[in-house]
Amino acid sequence: SKSVSPFLSHSTFIHWQLKYITVIILYLLFSSGNIIGSGIFISPKGVLEHSGSVGLALVVWLLGGCIAALGSLCYAELGVTIPKSGGDYSYVTEIFGGLMGFLLLWSAVLIMYPTTLAVIALTFSNYVLQPVFSNCVPPYMATRMLSATCLLLLTWVNCSSVRMATRIQDIFTVGKLMALGLIIVVGLVQIFNGHYEALTPQVAFSLDRVPSVGQIALAFLQASFAFSGWNFLNYVTEEVVEPRRNLPRAIYISIPLVTFVYTLTNIAYFSSMSPEELLSSNAVAVTFGEKLLGMFSVIMPISVALSTFGGINGYLFTSSRLCFSGAREGHLPSLLAMIHYKNCTPIPALLVCCAATIVILCIGETHNLINYVSFINYLSYGVTIAGLLYYRWKKPNLYRPIKVNLLVPVCYLMFWALLLGFSLYSEPVVCGVGLVIMLTGVPVYFLGVHWKEKPKCIYNFIERATYVGQRLCFVVFPQIDPIEIHTCHLVHSRPQILQSCFYSSFCLTAFSII
Numbered sequence: 344s345k346s347v348s349p350f351l352s353h354s355t356f357i358h359w360q361l362k363y364i365t366v367i368i369l370y371l372l373f374s375s376g377n378i379i380g381s382g383i384f385i386s387p388k389g390v391l392e393h394s395g396s397v398g399l400a401l402v403v404w405l406l407g408g409c410i411a412a413l414g415s416l417c418y419a420e421l422g423v424t425i426p427k428s429g430g431d432y433s434y435v436t437e438i439f440g441g442l443m444g445f446l447l448l449w450s451a452v453l454i455m456y457p458t459t460l461a462v463i464a465l466t467f468s469n470y471v472l473q474p475v476f477s478n479c480v481p482p483y484m485a486t487r488m489l490s491a492t493c494l495l496l497l498t499w500v501n502c503s504s505v506r507m508a509t510r511i512q513d514i515f516t517v518g519k520l521m522a523l524g525l526i527i528v529v530g531l532v533q534i535f536n537g538h539y540e541a542l543t544p545q546v547a548f549s550l551d552r553v554p555s556v557g558q559i560a561l562a563f564l565q566a567s568f569a570f571s572g573w574n575f576l577n578y579v580t581e582e583v584v585e586p587r588r589n590l591p592r593a594i595y596i597s598i599p600l601v602t603f604v605y606t607l608t609n610i611a612y613f614s615s616m617s618p619e620e621l622l623s624s625n626a627v628a629v630t631f632g633e634k635l636l637g638m639f640s641v642i643m644p645i646s647v648a649l650s651t652f653g654g655i656n657g658y659l660f661t662s663s664r665l666c667f668s669g670a671r672e673g674h675l676p677s678l679l680a681m682i683h684y685k686n687c688t689p690i691p692a693l694l695v696c697c698a699a700t701i702v703i704l705c706i707g708e709t710h711n712l713i714n715y716v717s718f719i720n721y722l723s724y725g726v727t728i729a730g731l732l733y734y735r736w737k738k739p740n741l742y743r744p745i746k747v748n749l750l751v752p753v754c755y756l757m758f759w760a761l762l763l764g765f766s767l768y769s770e771p772v773v774c775g776v777g778l779v780i781m782l783t784g785v786p787v788y789f790l791g792v793h794w795k796e797k798p799k800c801i802y803n804f805i806e807r808a809t810y811v812g813q814r815l816c817f818v819v820f821p822q823i824d825p826i827e828i829h830t831c832h833l834v835h836s837r838p839q840i841l842q843s844c845f846y847s848s849f850c851l852t853a854f855s856i857i
Contacts, residue, residue, distance in 0.1 A: 381463045381651040382569030383523065384470070384628050387609055389565030389710045392622055395554040397613050398547030400562070404609055407566035408602025411573045413755040415594040416747045417728045418574050423587050423744040424734070430574055431727045432665070438730040438737075441674075442788050447723050448669045449784035454777055455723070456662035457699035458707070458716035459571070460655060464490035464700070465709050467651035470644045473626040477633075480625050490704055497656045498697040501663065502683070502690045508660055515653025522628060522646035523608060529635050530611020541613045557769030560762050564717035565710070569605060571720055573598060587744040659696060666692035674792060678809050681818035690816040711773055718766055718774040719781065725759040728752050 387400075394400040418430075427433040432451070436444025468489035472481035501508045533539075540546060554562075573594075612621060615634050624630040632643030667689045670680035679692045703712070731752050734741075767774045813819065 381466050381519075381647070381654045382571065383605055383608055384626075384647050384650070385462065385466050385709065386565045386569040386713065387612060387627055388621060388624065389713060390562045390609075391618060392710075393554065393558045393562035393565060395552055395558070396548055396550050397541055397618055398544065399550075399554070399559075401547070401606060401609060403559070403562045403566050404606050405602060407563060407570055408598055408605070410563075410567075410755065410758055411570045411602075412594065412598040413751055413758075414724055414728065415573050415598055416591070417731050417752050417755060419590040419594055420743060420745045420747050421727070421731055421734075422590055424741065431723055432669070434727055435723075435730055436672075438734050439726075441792065442785070443726070445674050445788045445792060446781055446784045447726070448665070448674055449787070450719050450723065450777075450781040452662075452666055452669070452675070452695070453699060453780055454719045455716055456658060456665065456696060457703050458712050458719075460494065460658050460662070460696070460700040461490070461703040461707060462568070462709055462712050462716070463651050463654045463658065464494050464704060465712075467493055467648055467655065469709075470626050470629060470647045470651065473629045474641065474644050487704055491701055493652065493655060494659075494697055494700055494704075497652075497659055498693050500656070501659050501693050502686070502688050504686060505688055508656060511653065511656050515649045515656065519646075519650035519653065522643065522650055523604060525642065525646065526611045526628065526631060527604070527607045529631075530607070530614045533611070533614040533635065538614050541617060542610065547613075555769070557765045560765035561714060561769055563762055564714050564721070564766055567717045567721060568713045570601070571717075573601075574724070591745065659693065662696045663689050663692040666695060676805075676809070677820075678812040678818070680820065681813065681816075682821050684817055684819050687821070690818055691812055694816075714766070714770055714773050715777055718763065718770075719777045721759060721763060722777075722781075725756060725763070728755055728759070732756075 390403055391397070391400045394403050421434050425434055425437050427437070432444055432448050435447050465486060468486040469481060471489060472485055475481070497508075497511075500511065534542075612627060612631060615631060616624075616627075620630060621627055626644065626647075628647050629640075629644050632640035636642065666675055666679045667682075669675040670677060670692070676691075679689070679695065681691060682689050707715070729752075763774075767778075
């Protein structure tokens with residue numbers, strides 16, 4: 344018999360290298376692709392407004408990338424120490440228990456995802472309508488109606504077909520890349536032609552007013568909205584190949600890349616627009632295109648509209664899956680864990696996300712909504728990273744494939760505490776409402792999840808409501824089968840998840856407080 348060489352052949356080694364490089368590139372694209380979104384077309388105005396000068400705004404963008412990098416490193420340790428998909432929700436539930444995990448899920452379902460969807464939908468409508476209303480702000484009702492129409496259309500798409508939803512995501516990502524690439528290239532051409540007066544240190548750091556610490560904190564909240572998504576790779580940790588090596592590499596490359604792109608985009612804006620023009624613009628990229636692209640300026644609103652359209656689709660897709668996962672854990676109504684008997688799409692979860700977003704669309708203004716959602720995002724990030732320190736103290740001998748220096752989470756939490764404290768001081772109503780909505784989850788958790796021995800009438804009501812929801816949406820529990828994982832079966836018996844899920848006050852509590 345032939346002896347087997349202990350060494351790889353040259354062709355096998357080359358094949359392995361190419362496969363490994365491809366995996367790294369895929370994770371890099373996933374990470375950076377989820378961070379770079381519609382936020383860069385929304386946040387520059389808010390960052391400049393709160394920071395007070397061009398130079399300080401650019402510093403906020405750079406430091407925002409550094410803070411995202413620190414948070415990403417902490418999440419990398421958590422991702423390989425607790426190798427569960429689900430991100431923050433899984434880590435907090437594992438470390439602090441069901442109540443904290445439920446509160447994070449509650450805030451995500453009621454605040455984070457619907458508010459983010461509302462902001463992106465409003466950006467879509469503003470960029471579509473701005474060329475039509477070139478000399479004024481688009482009417483309030485027109486932007487809300489167009490946003491709601493777009494949201495309903497994409498909810499229908501996601502209810503109809505998973506394949507159609509993913510194809511839309513792939514196609515409309517091109518709009519995002521085209522818009523950013525065009526802005527950066529045109530801006531660099533402007534700088535090379537000598538149009539960089541606003542970027543010189545004397546002009547860039549000239550202050551008409553000295554911003555307070557609270558205003559600087561709000562500028563960071565605005566920038567953090569554009570960086571949100573840096574933790575999305577942790578939602579698929581179980582599918583990551585060699586997470587010990589690939590998670591840090593994706594972070595080391597993607598966060599600096601995104602920071603570089605965002606900084607260049609803002610430099611491009613300031614190369615052609617004065618701070619006053621940028622602050623007065625309702626759609627910054629449209630104003631940029633009108634000044635520099637002439638007859639081709641229509642490309643800009645189309646590109647941004649394509650980007651935001653794809654962003655709405657992506658957030659609908661992921662937020663409905665979070666509802667679905669929470670329902671399977673018994674933290675949300677069992678109806679939300681059901682899928683269409685034929686299309687295998689989570690229709691009830693999608694409808695809940697759509698309804699919550701439409702409510703927020705009707706009551707919020709874009710930049711206030713960004714402060715609102717960024718505050719809650721940072722709150723959840725801080726709780727998760729505090730969990731990292733607590734887990735080290737609780738289980739010091741646990742094997743950790745990645746163990747970051749203790750200064751990394753400590754520095755992040757120090758910045759986190761200052762940012763949230765001053766943000767709450769500067770915008771007590773906007774940030775306070777988010778805290779109140781999150782804390783309403785405490786009684787809901789104890790009544791719905793922790794309390795097991797409920798009266799029979801409550802179980803009968805939940806059963807009847809679930810049955811009506813099944814009939815209306817044609818949904819069933821997914822069949823847990825490793826061979827035919829995508830097949831569905833009709834559940835004729837009483838839903839088994841009812842005993843662990845009482846959530847009848849979901850809409851009543853949430854919408855009354857909102």
